[in-house]
Amino acid sequence: xxxxxxxxxxxxxxxxxxxxxxxxxxxxxxxxxxxxxxxxxxxxxxxxxxxxxxxxxxxxxxxxxxxxxxxxxxxxxxxxxxxxxxxxxxxxxxxxxxxxxxxxxxxxxxxxxxxxxxxxxxxxxxxxxxxxxxxxxxxxxxxxxxxxxxxxxxxxxxxxxxxxxxxxxxxxxxxxxxxxxxxxxxxxxxxxxxxxxxxxxxxxxxxxxxxxx
Amino acid sequence: xxxxxxxxxxxxxxxxxxxxxxxxxxxxxxxxxxxxxxxxxxxxxxxxxxxxxxxxxxxxxxxxxxxxxxxxxxxxxxxxxxxxxxxxxxxxxxxxxxxxxxxxxxxxxxxxxxxxxxxxxxxxxxxxxxxxxxxxxxxxxxxxxxxxxxxxxxxxxxxxxxxxxxxxxxxxxxxxxxxxxxxxxxxxxxxxxxxxxxxxxxxxxxxxxxxxx
DNA sequence: GGTGTTTTCTAATTTGAATTAGAAAATACT
DNA sequence: AGTATTTTCTAATTCAAATTAGAAAACACC
Numbered sequence: 001x002x003x004x005x006x007x008x009x010x011x012x013x014x015x016x017x018x019x020x021x022x023x024x025x026x027x028x029x030x031x032x033x034x035x036x037x038x039x040x041x042x043x044x045x046x047x048x049x050x051x052x053x054x055x056x057x058x059x060x061x062x063x064x065x066x067x068x069x070x071x072x073x074x075x076x077x078x079x080x081x082x083x084x085x086x087x088x089x090x091x092x093x094x095x096x097x098x099x100x101x102x103x104x105x106x107x108x109x110x111x112x113x114x115x116x117x118x119x120x121x122x123x124x125x126x127x128x129x130x131x132x133x134x135x136x137x138x139x140x141x142x143x144x145x146x147x148x149x150x151x152x153x154x155x156x157x158x159x160x161x162x163x164x165x166x167x168x169x170x171x172x173x174x175x176x177x178x179x180x181x182x183x184x185x186x187x188x189x190x191x192x193x194x195x196x197x198x199x200x201x202x203x204x205x206x207x208x209x210x211x212x213x
Numbered sequence: 214x215x216x217x218x219x220x221x222x223x224x225x226x227x228x229x230x231x232x233x234x235x236x237x238x239x240x241x242x243x244x245x246x247x248x249x250x251x252x253x254x255x256x257x258x259x260x261x262x263x264x265x266x267x268x269x270x271x272x273x274x275x276x277x278x279x280x281x282x283x284x285x286x287x288x289x290x291x292x293x294x295x296x297x298x299x300x301x302x303x304x305x306x307x308x309x310x311x312x313x314x315x316x317x318x319x320x321x322x323x324x325x326x327x328x329x330x331x332x333x334x335x336x337x338x339x340x341x342x343x344x345x346x347x348x349x350x351x352x353x354x355x356x357x358x359x360x361x362x363x364x365x366x367x368x369x370x371x372x373x374x375x376x377x378x379x380x381x382x383x384x385x386x387x388x389x390x391x392x393x394x395x396x397x398x399x400x401x402x403x404x405x406x407x408x409x410x411x412x413x414x415x416x417x418x419x420x421x422x423x424x425x426x
Numbered sequence: 427g428g429t430g431t432t433t434t435c436t437a438a439t440t441t442g443a444a445t446t447a448g449a450a451a452a453t454a455c456t
Numbered sequence: 457a458g459t460a461t462t463t464t465c466t467a468a469t470t471c472a473a474a475t476t477a478g479a480a481a482a483c484a485c486c
Contacts (some may be wrong), residue, residue, distance in 0.1 A: 022453090023462080042345040044257030048444065059444080061464050069444065131400050132255040132345060166422065173415040176401045177394050184393025187344050194386055202386040209379065210423035235483095236432080261474065272474080274434050282474065 027065045030055045035076045035121035039186070043073065043129040073133060077141045080126025085148045087115045092155075101159040102212055108155055109207055110200040113182045117189050117196035124186040152179065159211070166213050178207050240278045243268045248289045248334035252399070256286065256342040286346060290354045293339025298361045300328045305368075314372040315425055321368055322420055323413040326395045330402050330409035337399040365392065372424070379426050391420055 033055035037046045048069055052059045066072045091111040092104050099107075115123050130141060156171050165171075181203060189199070246268035250259045261282055265272040279285045304324040305317050312320075328336050343354060369384050378384075394416060402412070 026463085042257075044255075044345055045347070047442090058465060060446080060466075063445070064463065128344065131341065132257055134258070166418075168418070170407065170411075170415050173407055173412050174419060176398070177412075177416050177419055180397025180401070181390050181394040183400075184397045185389070187396075188389045188393070194383065198383075199386050199390075202383050203390050205379075205381070206387060206390055206423035207419075208423070209425075210419035210421070212422075239433085260472090271435060273436075273476080276475070277433065 026057075030057070030062060030065055031072070031075060031079070032121070034072045035079070035125050038073070038076055038129055039119075039121045039125035043132040070134065070137060073129065074137050074140070076122055077126045077129065077133070077137070078144065080120075080122035080124070081141070081145055081148060083120055084112055084115050084123045084126075085151065088112050089151065100164065101155070101162045102164045102208065105155050105159055105211075106204045106208055108152070109178070109182065109204045110197075113185065113200045113203050114196050116182065116185055117199055119191075127183045128186050149175075156211075164213060165211055169211065174211060178211075181207065239270075243270070243275060243278055244285070244288060244292070245334070247285050248292070248338050251286070251289055251338035251342055252332075252334045256345040283347065283350060286342065287350050287353070289335055290339045290342065290346070290350070291357065293333075293335035293337070294354070294358055294361060296333055297325055297328050297336045297339075298364065301325050302364065313377070314368070314375045315377045315421065318368050318372055318424075319417045319421055321365070322391070322395065322417045323410075326398065326413045326416050327409045329395065329398055330412055340396045341399050362388075369424075377426060378424055382424065387424060391424075394420065 030051070034046075034051045037051045037054050040046075041050065048059045048062060051072070052062055055062075062072070066075075088108050088111040092107050095104060095107060116127065130138060130145075133141070152175050153171070156165070156175055159165050160169070160171060185199075194202075243264070247259075247264045250264045250267050253259075254263065261272045261275060264285070265275055268275075275285070279288075301321050301324040305320050308317060308320060329340065343351060343358075346354070365388050366384070369378070369388055372378050373382070373384060398412075407415075
């Protein structure tokens with residue numbers, strides 16, 4: 001056996017065994033393939049045989065690394081959340097301490113959306129699949145996701161407390177509508193006329209215009 | 214056999230055979246149940262046995278009215294689109310001819326979102342399922358949906374031509390982002406603190422604030 | 427109240443995909 | 457080179473649902 005839960009925290013730079021052993025690399029290759037196929041086909045449409053083919057192996061071999069299809073799904077979901085949250089927080093934290101709250105919000109919007117639009121398979125797959133996954137998996141994931149939701153709530157509340165938001169705005173509704181605007185994008189975005197950055201600019205301008213005083 | 218394609222246009226008030234015969238009513242009951250279960254469980258999660266139970270019948274009996282699970286899916290998709298488009302156009306058309314284009318847009322936003330949030334099972338199911346449905350069905354539906362997309366494009370272009378929109382706005386991106394804001398709502402909305410109308414107001418204010426000059 | 431027709435049910439059957447078992451192949455270690 | 461260990465493959469097996477067949481029940485019409 002080789003499988004281990006791969007919790008990709010900052011912590012795993014310590015134990016340099018991730019891209020390390022061949023086994024670990026194969027596991028990663030399968031997970032990457034799963035993310036890709038789940039993003040493209042959705043939860044129901046992705047068969048283990050498709051995932052195996054994308055990872056250049058056979059369906060039966062997946063079980064050497066993952067206990068079940070659902071285990072694979074769950075790990076893709078979690079990794080997708082970690083990537084969106086990680087990238088968003090990283091870019092917001094990189095702002096200087098005196099950055100106005102409204103600009104922090106703009107940065108978060110761009111970071112989240114660019115992560116999705118750059119076809120990060122994990123994040124896109126995670127967003128698309130969550131509502132279609134079996135209940136126990138969804139429940140577990142939503143608990144983890146709540147942390148990211150709280151992060152957005154804080155961003156909005158900080159902007160509100162700084163008096164930068166329009167009067168009459170309901171922060172809960174605004175948060176869900178805003179995240180919806182971003183999260184629906186995997187359904188329509190295809191490489192095309194506008195780059196991810198350009199679309200992210202449009203989204204940030206649109207959202208801030210709608211939120212700010 | 215009783216099945217017929219039930220294209221619910223305004224036209225079918227003419228032939229008064231829809232809520233009419235018992236057979237037609239049973240068929241409708243099954244379709245309603247399917248819409249409900251598809252909305253709740255998603256495309257993959259909804260089993261024919263669930264749909265049958267919700268329609269107070271047995272799985273085998275569904276085949277008397279529908280050729281297959283996919284036929285049922287497709288009819289729910291189409292009906293959902295018709296309802297959203299129908300309600301939106303109806304409310305926009307009810308505006309007086311001299312209504313500013315920006316207010317037409319606001320009305321469309323409210324109409325579309327209220328249709329979804331009032332838990333219209335067909336519309337919500339349609340929005341949620343589209344990306345997860347087998348390719349031939351999706352392709353056919355997208356062709357029909359393009360008409361509704363064009364309707365939104367026209368609303369936006371009219372507002373743009375009237376000089377009511379912000380400079381630098383990309384209308385295609387704005388349209389997808391706006392519809393995303395609305396279409397993601399079935400993923401999070403639950404009867405709760407805010408009514409559909411209140412949320413629709415928030416969405417309209419937010420969207421217009423982001424779009425208008 | 428009997429006969430034909432429509433509708434519904436139950437009990438197979440089919441299908442498609444996940445999963446498991448166990449043999450083979452590759453790899454690592456001495 | 458020889459043995460043990462890890463990894464992968466193929467070929468069942470299992471499982472969950474959709475679908476079909478055909479018997480029963482309900483209904484309509486005479």
